[in-house]
Amino acid sequence: MTRRIVKDIQLRLKAPIIALERLSNGRYLPQVFAEAAFNELWEIQRLTEKMIGVRKKRKKNV
């Protein structure tokens, strides 16, 4: 479960990183892509929280 979430987070990090790279290179970043990158960050946050929740549950069970 945790491994799958980590893989998902890794995939979702791609878009925000590309957005930051474009901005740092002084390239134009359309709003639609900026919004998509932000959405990916929200999703990463949600997945991270979910993962932490999973780990806490596991600790409780042990």
Place this chain on the structure above:
Amino acid sequence: MFKYWWQKLTNTRKIDPSVKILIIEDNHVDAKMFEKAVDICGFTSLVAYDGHSGIDLAQNHMPRLIILDYQLPDMNGAQVLKMLRSKKETATEPVMVLSVLDNSDVIINSFENGADQYFKKPIDLKTLVKQIDLMVHKICS
């Protein structure tokens, strides 16, 4: 109103037919509309109706901007973008992706493969003309 706007636009714009815009679109009606937009901007349009011929045209003519439909009969927009970016001649060409699909996967896929702009279809002529002009004059320069 449209006539007035069109006249105003063509009077103020520097017409440069040497600037080539490549349209990769399988729908003939949409392709004609994009051609009209390119024509209003004063540029020359090249049209391809599938991905492979679009890539060939891009390599041979070095267009200043590529207008790409995401759903093509032989491949999807992300695959076309990947192939364009892998070739030396077209690695940095600006690409505007247009699609009827509005889900985030398509937008992110286009973005990750190097698209410079994304629009959902249908797009009106006025917006398209503005965007072509913006991409050719501001982003590309």
